[in-house]
Amino acid sequence: MADETKASESPRAEGPGERTAGSERPDRGERRPPRAGGPGGREGGPGGRKFFRRKKVCKFCTEKIDAINYKDVRLLAQFVAESGKIVPRRLTGVCTPHQRRLSLAIKLARNIALLPFAGRAA
Amino acid sequence: MNRTYELMFIVRPDMLEEDQDKLISTLETAVGASGGKFVKAEKWGKRRLAYTVRRFHDGIYILLTVEGGGGLIHELERRLRVTEPVIKFLTVRIDEEQKRLDKIKAIRDARRKASAAAPPPAETAGEAPAVTA
Numbered sequence A: 001m002a003d004e005t006k007a008s009e010s011p012r013a014e015g016p017g018e019r020t021a022g023s024e025r026p027d028r029g030e031r032r033p034p035r036a037g038g039p040g041g042r043e044g045g046p047g048g049r050k051f052f053r054r055k056k057v058c059k060f061c062t063e064k065i066d067a068i069n070y071k072d073v074r075l076l077a078q079f080v081a082e083s084g085k086i087v088p089r090r091l092t093g094v095c096t097p098h099q100r101r102l103s104l105a106i107k108l109a110r111n112i113a114l115l116p117f118a119g120r121a122a
Numbered sequence B: 001m002n003r004t005y006e007l008m009f010i011v012r013p014d015m016l017e018e019d020q021d022k023l024i025s026t027l028e029t030a031v032g033a034s035g036g037k038f039v040k041a042e043k044w045g046k047r048r049l050a051y052t053v054r055r056f057h058d059g060i061y062i063l064l065t066v067e068g069g070g071g072l073i074h075e076l077e078r079r080l081r082v083t084e085p086v087i088k089f090l091t092v093r094i095d096e097e098q099k100r101l102d103k104i105k106a107i108r109d110a111r112r113k114a115s116a117a118a119p120p121p122a123e124t125a126g127e128a129p130a131v132t133a
Helices: A002-007 A009-014 A038-042 A073-077 A096-111 B017-033 B070-082 B095-114 B122-132
Strands: B003-011 B037-053 B056-068 B086-093
Touching: A073 A096, A096 B086, B003 B037, B003 B070, B003 B095, B017 B037, B017 B056, B017 B070, B056 B070, B056 B086, B070 B086, B086 B095
Parallel strands: none
Antiparallel strands: B003 B056, B003 B086, B037 B056
């Protein structure tokens, strides 16, 4: 368990986790219960996605953001890729009800030129 | 028939301040004539457009909030369509969303009042047992 924690240190540092520092602490392993089983098969593969197991939580649920408004470009832009595409739920961790509202808001914002449409030269 | 709408529209970036005000006031009188209620107008100023609209890269955003029925919106949209400097507009009905938000807020306030005695460090409390386990 302890070895595994050390081995996975560098790829996780690239990920979007906020817990990059202090990885030597023994409490790390206990934070994610499913870590012991899953990673074995994919160990050694290329890319930083191997240890992408941290349970993502919905930003709107945790920060208690009720209103997903199309005028709030700053907020919406966090969920739009560089290309203008809406980032899928599996990458952002947004829950289904919020993703639904989010996508509607993004589409409204696109309509009034606050956000770009996907696939067009900006 | 009292619905609340937001009309957001973009005018050409070279439109003068007084022309904008004139446009807003004509729309305001049109709202009154159609039996609606003009709530407020908000000028966002010049913003960069996410894509080109009628060969413009920038635009001046103006946001109106009105109350009224569908006929009012029909009239306002017709006016915006025939107004030359307006390059894009969007109408959104907001009262139902506002109602939903008010409901959530009411629930949340009620819950907060109920647990006013105990401090609500919900996130840290959930984290602590996982660490010590």
